[in-house]
Amino acid sequence: MIELVDLTKRFKQNEAVKKLNMFIEKGEIVGLLGPNGAGKSTAISMMSSLVEPTRGDVRFNNKSILKNPAPLRKIVGMVPQEIALYDDLTAEENLQFFGRIYRLKGTELKRKIDEVLEQIGLIDRRKQVVAKFSGGMKRRLNIGVAMLHDPALMIMDEPAVGIDPQSRNYILETVKRLNEERQMTVLYTSHYMEEVELLCDRIYIMDQGNLIASGTKEEIKQILSAEKTISIKTNRLNDRFIAMLQENPTINQVIAGESEVVITVPKEVNMFPKLISLADEAELELNSVNVQNPTLEDVFLHLTGRALRD
């Protein structure tokens, strides 16, 4: 359906996106994962024809959209990270305004507004000005606006950022429902690993403008198939214990937090006795030691040495 070929964007000295290659098939939910500043928003802006790439191409149904973006724009619904709504207008007035932009009018526009308000659960709030909405309601309306013209491809840039868990679940369920019921293709960017794990069939992971991993959830987790992750919790970590872990040749990676340290070791190694003796030596009391199946967060940690929300 849509393909990015060696897509690059340079802003003065900063290369925000470096030779990005990715594709999205019809009916898929694809996740684009990465921390803040990874280049996700720039990438999707180029994909949606809002930003001109410095190099590379965006192809829609095997045709470049750089010179003629109209066919792509017709089928794209964009949910920006910002609340792209008019605070002083009511929910209905916002939908009317954006509906007219998508050339809907008369009874068709009215029907679509009712339908969208129903889908995003704001039918009773249609006459209320957006300024009086909660953060979650604004996010839902932000999505609703992008749904007005029944887009075949929905590009969502962190649509659930900064809202309560209930609203977030509502949004995730809405996305899933749109994909299942209407075969809507979705590109979902986030730095919340759990959202992407829950929703997406395939995942692209970006960091510092580079694509560092891609594939299905299982394929990506396979990156850590030969290893396991052990989380060690203590009352308070000390430098001596961390130094001893880092010096241990069996341990591949050590990520230290305030009271928790996560280590990656080969799957066949039994680390428990060693960990207990190291803690004794460092005069540290262990609260818990958990062996975890690798998560996407672990993969990201493994690939970049940093947590997603750093």
Place this chain on the structure above:
Amino acid sequence: MIWQIMKKQGLTLLRNPVQLLLLVGLPIILIAILGTALAGTMNGEPSAIDVKIAVVEHGDEEEQVNRFMNSIENENALPPEAVEGTQASIDGLMPVRTLKEDVFGNDDLENMVDVHEAAPSEHDELLNDDTYTAVIEVPENFSYDMLEYIVLDKPVQPELKISRNETQEIGGSIVKGIIQQYQEQLTLGTFLSKNGMNMGAVELDEESITGDTTSVDQKSPVTAKAYYAVGMVVMNVLFLASTIGSMAFLEKKIHVFDRVILGNMSRWVYFTGVLLSGMLLSFLHLLIVYGFAWLFFGVSWPDIMAFFTVTLAYAMAVGGIAVLLTAISYRFNSELITNFFSGIIVTIMAFIGGSFFPIGETSEFFRKIGNFTPNGAGMSAYLTILRGDGIPEVWHHVLFLGIFAMVAIILAALSFPKRGMSA
């Protein structure tokens, strides 16, 4: 779609009470404050200054004038022709009556000065009455002595005695100035008569003691309230341009403009929407504030067609500024230009254009520069209409506003970025 953009701009403004108050309420308040405070500096309306004067005459002027006429007839002090001439102009030779009726009673001063004639017995009581600005004491033989001084060239000029109330500084100064000028005029009359010139010159030049006038051609003077109504409106409507510029930039910042672009709508539709919103809202803004000025301050327009023509031309210029500010802020992805415009440029333009005071009267250079600003041109056109002129006299200002609008729109079109986020 353009209508949808304009409707949305209108609704957004209407639902923003602070913005509305600043745009519509502020100029009305400023007109009231400046128009009242500076009313005395301009012609055409009652003054805020109230002067109360008591005139205490110790003698009878008519008796003194008769006595003087008898004496010049009997004593043959003057040739018969000069005596006849003096008799003919006897009405103008009564200095106290001239002071009371012609000086304090003239059209310009009678609203400001309240003259009370008092008996000599009231003199001390009047001096203790703080409501009086000044007490003018006419000595017993004042008129006779004055006529001797004027007609017979006697060396001593009699003087009026003025007691001023020091708590009413401005009023007291005004009275002193009037009396001084009155006495100088009498002296001038003596000089003229000695040199064989017209005795009519003895009469006071009433025009010379009135205040400044804002009218250039003296057709119909502009009142302070009318002046500041125009000054404040033409200045304030410029803030509407920056408000629309800010609203448009916010649309870019929160990616509403991206949605517009992704809707496959031409950026020129959006551009035109901003331009027409600027024009329409400015037009309405001008009408609303002028409407208030008409209702509450009595600022009316002698030629309504000329008024609408100038208003339309000025609204076009403001729309041009609005779309130019929008385009530049989109181009540089920064609201700096809009803030700079509303914070600095509007004040400078208002100053040069004459919104704060008639700067054009201080120098020809400022007048010309002022007319090269849209607000200055608009203001000159409005004031010309208020003075009673019509479209032919304001046509060059209307043309300038039209050209200004066109240049602003062309510059805006050249600056407007091609895509949503990319500069």
